[in-house]
Amino acid sequence: MSGSIPWWQSGIIYQIYPRSFQDSNGDGVGDLPGILQRLDYVRNLGVDAVWISPIYPSPMHDFGYDVADYTGIHPLFGTMDDFDQVLKAAHARGLRVILDLVPNHTSDEHPWFLESRSSRDNPKRDWYFWRDPKPDGSLPNNWRGAFGGPAWTFDPLTGQYYLHQFDPHQPELNYRNPEVLAAMLDAMRFWLDKGVDGFRVDVITMMIKDAALRDNPPNPDWDGVNPADSLKPVYSRNQSEVHEIVRAMRQVLDQYPGNRVLIGETWVTGEYLQYYGDALDECHLPFNFDLIRAPWTAHAVRAAVEYYEAGVPEDGWPNYVLGNHDQPRVASRVGTAQARVAQMLLLTLRGTPTCYYGDEIGMENIPIPPEFVQDPPAVRQPEIADTVGRDPERTPMQWDASPNAGFTGAGVIPWLPLGADYATRNVALQERDSTSLLALFRALTRLRQVEPALSVGSYATVETGIANTYAYTRTKPGSDGFLVVLNFGNAAHGLDLSTVAHQAEIVLATDLQRYGVVYLAALDLMPNEGLVLRLVQ
Ligand code: NOJ
Numbered sequence: 002m003s004g005s006i007p008w009w010q011s012g013i014i015y016q017i018y019p020r021s022f023q024d025s026n027g028d029g030v031g032d033l034p035g036i037l038q039r040l041d042y043v044r045n046l047g048v049d050a051v052w053i054s055p056i057y058p059s060p061m062h063d064f065g066y067d068v069a070d071y072t073g074i075h076p077l078f079g080t081m082d083d084f085d086q087v088l089k090a091a092h093a094r095g096l097r098v099i100l101d102l103v104p105n106h107t108s109d110e111h112p113w114f115l116e117s118r119s120s121r122d123n124p125k126r127d128w129y130f131w132r133d134p135k136p137d138g139s140l141p142n143n144w145r146g147a148f149g150g151p152a153w154t155f156d157p158l159t160g161q162y163y164l165h166q167f168d169p170h171q172p173e174l175n176y177r178n179p180e181v182l183a184a185m186l187d188a189m190r191f192w193l194d195k196g197v198d199g200f201r202v203d204v205i206t207m208m209i210k211d212a213a214l215r216d217n218p219p220n221p222d223w224d225g226v227n228p229a230d231s232l233k234p235v236y237s238r239n240q241s242e243v244h245e246i247v248r249a250m251r252q253v254l255d256q257y258p259g260n261r262v263l264i265g266e267t268w269v270t271g272e273y274l275q276y277y278g279d280a281l282d283e284c285h286l287p288f289n290f291d292l293i294r295a296p297w298t299a300h301a302v303r304a305a306v307e308y309y310e311a312g313v314p315e316d317g318w319p320n321y322v323l324g325n326h327d328q329p330r331v332a333s334r335v336g337t338a339q340a341r342v343a344q345m346l347l348l349t350l351r352g353t354p355t356c357y358y359g360d361e362i363g364m365e366n367i368p369i370p371p372e373f374v375q376d377p378p379a380v381r382q383p384e385i386a387d388t389v390g391r392d393p394e395r396t397p398m399q400w401d402a403s404p405n406a407g408f409t410g411a412g413v414i415p416w417l418p419l420g421a422d423y424a425t426r427n428v429a430l431q432e433r434d435s436t437s438l439l440a441l442f443r444a445l446t447r448l449r450q451v452e453p454a455l456s457v458g459s460y461a462t463v464e465t466g467i468a469n470t471y472a473y474t475r476t477k478p479g480s481d482g483f484l485v486v487l488n489f490g491n492a493a494h495g496l497d498l499s500t501v502a503h504q505a506e507i508v509l510a511t512d513l514q515r516y517g518v519v520y521l522a523a524l525d526l527m528p529n530e531g532l533v534l535r536l537v538q
Contacts, residue, residue, distance in 0.1 A: 342530075
């Protein structure tokens with residue numbers, strides 16, 4: 002990358018799921034004043050930006066990803082004044098604010114949809130996808146909804162079906178109609194005018210569908226579990242014309258000062274590379290979820306990183322994610338012993354890290370008793386709730402050992418159950434423990450902030466010669482270089498990394514207790530240990 006380095010390249014992003022971060026008014030649901038109360042905590046994490054999942058008015062059929070007004074605030078989260086205060090207070094602390102934009106679909110209660118469905122000749126009819134049944138009476142095509150059932154719902158009011166690839170309450174907008182794009186770009190301008198620092202754009206690859214809405218072919222690799230995966234989404238997403246839409250969004254951001262960022266929710270390995278744009282005129286950061294998908298072995302993680310390093314355009318900038326509100330908690334996926342290695346990996350790779358709230362204290366998937374299940378795909382498909390449900394990774398932040406973990410008042414029933422471990426796994430406890438995961442997280446962010454090689458330097462794999470270990474350097478001319486060594490297993494190893502340097506200084510170990518100069522010809526690596534070493538030439 003040339004020129005001055007934008008904040009979204011050198012910085013770290015922290016995702017807040019607002020329903021679960023901090024409740025300020027005792028209704029059991031997190032809110033904006035709650036986020037305001039916790040901004041100092043966030044700042045002290047050493048992150049540079051918060052991405053807040055949707056806070057717009059919504060009937061909450063998909064917990065805010067069904068937007069009923071793109072330029073409002075849901076009363077559950079507070080008022081526009083509360084939002085302005087969060088923005089101001091964040092900026093005063095040097096924190097950027099990224100909003101979640103959900104342009105692919107609206108709520109079925111959005112006024113646009115209400116108009117559209119009101120009659121076949123309503124001017125907004127074409128803002129959504131309305132289709133007749135096929136001549137034999139069957140559905141307009143074979144697409145499936147991600148949350149179960151077909152992607153079409155019949156509306157008796159006008160005798161046609163409308164398209165929804167998630168919940169039936171989330172009708173999809175038609176971006177082949179230029180009025181729709183213009184309306185969405187206006188919504189973006191509304192927030193950018195307020196000073197918002199960018200957007201994370203929901204399912205950006207789905208915004209354009211095949212012009213003829215052709216049937217998707219069967220997915221030969223389907224494992225038979227989730228019917229939503231039984232077809233290959235050949236015609237329902239990643240159509241070439243979507244790039245025009247992404248470029249239009251980027252152009253809006255580029256009209257504002259201050260390096261506003263466009264992050265796209267891209268999902269498929271390799272496909273995300275297309276969303277930088279041929280002229281780097283689309284997303285600054287198309288999400289890369291490969292570390293979420295990779296089996297947790299040194300071999301698989303290294304392969305994922307090398308694949309990405311080889312593919313990211315020369316002037317594009319990588320990014321990595323270990324967890325979010327749609328994926329099992331990283332600490333549950335990799336296990337407690339590896340949770341520290343995982344954070345060390347995320348925070349030392351070349352690429353903007355996006356961290357999910359609670360992962361900094363190792364929050365785990367929380368089992369949700371059937372009567373408390375909230376997530377629409379799980380509610381709609383109880384037989385596969387354990388596979389498709391996302392409640393376990395959305396439970397309230399565990400702040401302290403008080404009743405309700407400091408998330409909400411004692412006696413209040415939080416919207417999702419708290420983790421049973423909150424008395425022993427919480428922020429307050431880990432703040433007092435200089436060897437906690439939280440302490441490691443902060444030490445890693447601090448190091449990344451002060452060491453240019455770690456934030457913006459280049460990456461090179463180092464051969465370790467030992468199975469299930471992974472090492473790489475991060476270097477930048479004119480700055481100290483670093484060697485990162487990660488043990489993905491529970492066996493100790495002696496490594497010879499003398500090809501990198503004769504000796505190096507451990508500046509951070511995952512146990513936060515190992516420091517000092519070591520000879521790289523005989524580097525002892527403990528089980529499940531990660532080390533960041535300073536290379537002194
Ligand atoms: C992706 C979001 O991350 C997820 O939470 C949501 O359910 C779907 N898109 C639909 O908006």
